[in-house]
Amino acid sequence: DLYYLMDLSYSMKDDLENVKNLGTELMREMAKITSDFKIGFGSFVEKTVMPYVSTTPLRMMNPCLGNHNCTSPFSYKNVLSLTKDGKKFNNLVSQQQISGNLDSPEGGFDAIMQVAVCEKIIGWRNVTRLLVFSTDAGFHFAGDGKLGGIVLPNDGQCHLEGNMYTMSHYYDYPSIAHLVQKLNDHNIQTIFAVTEEFQPVYKELKNLIPKSAVGTLSSNSSNVIKLILDAYNSLSSEVTLEHGKLPDGVSIQYKSFCKNGVTQTGDDGRRCFNISIGDEVNFHISIESQKCLSKDEIIKIKPLGFNEELVINLKFICDCQCSSGGEANSKKCFDGNGTFECGACKCNEGRIGRVCECSKDEVRTEDLDANCRKDNGTDICSNNGDCVCGTCECKKRENPAEVYSGKYCECDNFNCDRSNNNLCGGEFSESHGRCECRKCICDANYTGSACDCSLDTTPCLAKNRQICNGRGECKCGSCRCTGSKFQGPTCELCPTCPGVCAEHKDCVQCRAFQSGDKKDTCEKECSNFNMIKSFPLTHCKERDANDCWFYFTFSVRNDTNEVVVVEQLECPAGPDIIPIVAGVVAGIVMIGLALLLIWKLLMIIHDRREFAKFEKEKLNAKWDTVSGFQAPGVQTSTGSSGDPYLRNFRQSHQSCSGRCCTFLILLS
Numbered sequence: 001d002l003y004y005l006m007d008l009s010y011s012m013k014d015d016l017e018n019v020k021n022l023g024t025e026l027m028r029e030m031a032k033i034t035s036d037f038k039i040g041f042g043s044f045v046e047k048t049v050m051p052y053v054s055t056t057p058l059r060m061m062n063p064c065l066g067n068h069n070c071t072s073p074f075s076y077k078n079v080l081s082l083t084k085d086g087k088k089f090n091n092l093v094s095q096q097q098i099s100g101n102l103d104s105p106e107g108g109f110d111a112i113m114q115v116a117v118c119e120k121i122i123g124w125r126n127v128t129r130l131l132v133f134s135t136d137a138g139f140h141f142a143g144d145g146k147l148g149g150i151v152l153p154n155d156g157q158c159h160l161e162g163n164m165y166t167m168s169h170y171y172d173y174p175s176i177a178h179l180v181q182k183l184n185d186h187n188i189q190t191i192f193a194v195t196e197e198f199q200p201v202y203k204e205l206k207n208l209i210p211k212s213a214v215g216t217l218s219s220n221s222s223n224v225i226k227l228i229l230d231a232y233n234s235l236s237s238e239v240t241l242e243h244g245k246l247p248d249g250v251s252i253q254y255k256s257f258c259k260n261g262v263t264q265t266g267d268d269g270r271r272c273f274n275i276s277i278g279d280e281v282n283f284h285i286s287i288e289s290q291k292c293l294s295k296d297e298i299i300k301i302k303p304l305g306f307n308e309e310l311v312i313n314l315k316f317i318c319d320c321q322c323s324s325g326g327e328a329n330s331k332k333c334f335d336g337n338g339t340f341e342c343g344a345c346k347c348n349e350g351r352i353g354r355v356c357e358c359s360k361d362e363v364r365t366e367d368l369d370a371n372c373r374k375d376n377g378t379d380i381c382s383n384n385g386d387c388v389c390g391t392c393e394c395k396k397r398e399n400p401a402e403v404y405s406g407k408y409c410e411c412d413n414f415n416c417d418r419s420n421n422n423l424c425g426g427e428f429s430e431s432h433g434r435c436e437c438r439k440c441i442c443d444a445n446y447t448g449s450a451c452d453c454s455l456d457t458t459p460c461l462a463k464n465r466q467i468c469n470g471r472g473e474c475k476c477g478s479c480r481c482t483g484s485k486f487q488g489p490t491c492e493l494c495p496t497c498p499g500v501c502a503e504h505k506d507c508v509q510c511r512a513f514q515s516g517d518k519k520d521t522c523e524k525e526c527s528n529f530n531m532i533k534s535f536p537l538t539h540c541k542e543r544d545a546n547d548c549w550f551y552f553t554f555s556v557r558n559d560t561n562e563v564v565v566v567e568q569l570e571c572p573a574g575p576d577i578i579p580i581v582a583g584v585v586a587g588i589v590m591i592g593l594a595l596l597l598i599w600k601l602l603m604i605i606h607d608r609r610e611f612a613k614f615e616k617e618k619l620n621a622k623w624d625t626v627s628g629f630q631a632p633g634v635q636t637s638t639g640s641s642g643d644p645y646l647r648n649f650r651q652s653h654q655s656c657s658g659r660c661c662t663f664l665i666l667l668s
Contacts, residue, residue: 001082001125003040003132005115005132006042007043007045008098010068016096019093022093038123039086040122042076042080044076044107045100047110047168053100063101070097070099074164075107075164075165076111082123129186130188131191136198137198150169156178176208184242190212195218195219239303241302247293247299249289252288254283256270259275289314293316294316298314332355334355338355357388371390384412394406416439417440424442432446460474463490506526510526511526513544529554532562532564533564546571549569
């Protein structure tokens with residue numbers, strides 16, 4: 001039996017067109033699986049009250065906007081009870097119209113509840129029952145009805161009149177647990193056919209509803225037949241056992257023997273997967289009772305989704321057969337104060353205790369164990385001993401050094417905190433304390449829950465003999481630096497610090513010499529140390545804006561910052577002008593003399609080259625008489641009028657006069 005329950009809100013308009021031919025097509029496909037198949041159809045929208053739908057008369061007639069023609073809103077309507085006539089399914093579904101509502105979640109839970117509990121109207125048979133829930137939205141559940149003023153919880157009864165759910169305005173939505181109960185009671189397996197957007201929501205719902213499946217519905221429900229077939233195959237390939245309510249003190253355990261030799265226990269022992277037709281699986285069930293009940297009980301076990309069930313009648317045997325052979329007044333029962341039967345003492349009248357060792361006159365008989373319970377609790381002797389006549393006798397341990405103690409055996413000497421796996425100890429298997437009543441009692445110079453915190457501050461001393469360099473606290477023998485910039489075992493490392501000298505430069509300058517960048521804010525920013533003026537020091541050397549040097553030291557004494565500064569600034573002397581001017585003038589003179597000497601040297605070299613050239617030309621010259629003129633002491637050569645030197649001489653003679661000409665001749 002398959003009942004198709006569809007959301008007919010306006011967003012499912014295109015889906016309705018594809019479902020109109022679902023009947024005959026699904027009948028044809030299911031005929032390949034079963035020869036006995038029925039199909040039904042129902043639809044739902046929402047509760048017909050505000051704020052779920054608009055209750056104005058116009059919107060109640062047509063809840064859709066614009067020119068869309070929609071039917072009046074309704075909660076749930078059984079359109080077609082289960083039938084074998086696929087054509088009738090198609091005809092009735094084709095006559096359905098889309099409706100509408102205001103909010104996004106739909107009232108599908110109301111519809112599922114009515115489909116489950118109205119067995120006769122829906123026409124459920126004693127066969128496999130499938131409910132296909134098709135929607136593209138979320139769901140309302142118990143408590144949401146308060147928005148519409150509906151506070152009565154869902155009663156889980158059938159309220160169909162004329163195939164319409166008539167009490168949606170009166171009862172709240174059912175809770176998930178209520179829905180699970182009704183689906184299981186009526187052996188209905190649910191297939192959620194939802195769009196991709198709401199897959200996560202319905203997968204979480206599937207985990208809460210046994211024997212259910214989730215399929216991804218396309219935007220127009222075109223894949224609905226494939227979705228149903230896949231979900232059916234998935235559900236039919238799984239067997240899950242479930243039992244009813246167990247009597248008080250009775251527990252049940254499952255162990256499954258599935259295909260391919262797979263064995264499962266615990267909660268997984270209730271189910272087997274990947275089962276095909278003809279496969280056989282076995283379940284071993286163990287039932288145990290912790291109490292002896294006076295009347296018989298019944299347990300029902302059944303596979304989910306099937307109508308068959310196994311009924312187990314429980315009969316409790318409270319007396320053991322060995323009791324008939326008991327030893328009366330046995331010495332094993334405190335010198336004959338009871339009968340020893342079935343390995344235990346059955347005390348005579350007036351005697352109580354494990355071996356009948358106590359008299360009712362000596363102890364309070366209303367609750368013998370009351371004196372053995374600490375703070376009126378439930379544990380007798382803290383579960384570490386036995387209550388003997390109202391007094392705890394603590395258990396012995398294998399290790400004789402480990403003992404339980406206390407009035408209620410609540411103490412021990414082996415469950416204290418450990419450090420480096422040592423009880424109340426430290427490193428190298430040392431013990432720094434003792435364990436008393438689950439608490440460490442530490443030795444001197446040690447503290448902490450495991451006595452692993454040393455009070456010795458020697459490891460925290462820095463090179464300046466200050467604890468943690470005055471930059472941290474010594475805890476458990478190690479420094480915890482107060483500033484994030486200080487590091488190291490004694491807080492002496494500061495990778496990002498500019499240096500103590502540079503750090504306090506501006507404050508020392510403003511307080512000692514009333515100058516520097518912090519001159520105006522000196523009292524506010526530089527009052528965190530005591531300043532002492534002293535004689536020359538060499539620890540910190542800094543320079544101010546006037547190129548003057550000042551010296552100081554910085555230290556921390558007894559948690560107080562202390563600065564010792566030299567009173568006098570060390571400023572450089574002014575420059576001596578006369579030596580500078582004399583040096584400049586002397587330099588200029590020397591440079592001038594050097595340039596003159598270089599020029600003179602170049603001239604001498606040049607003159608010598610010219611004179612050498614002249615001498616060479618003189619030796620090669622050939623003289624001739626030019627125009628009846630002959631220089632004294634100069635011989636002329638005839639036939640040499642074409643000599644170039646003679647021509648030059650003549651030209652020179654013609655252009656010269658007087659003593660200048662004679663000088664040129666002699667020079668030549």
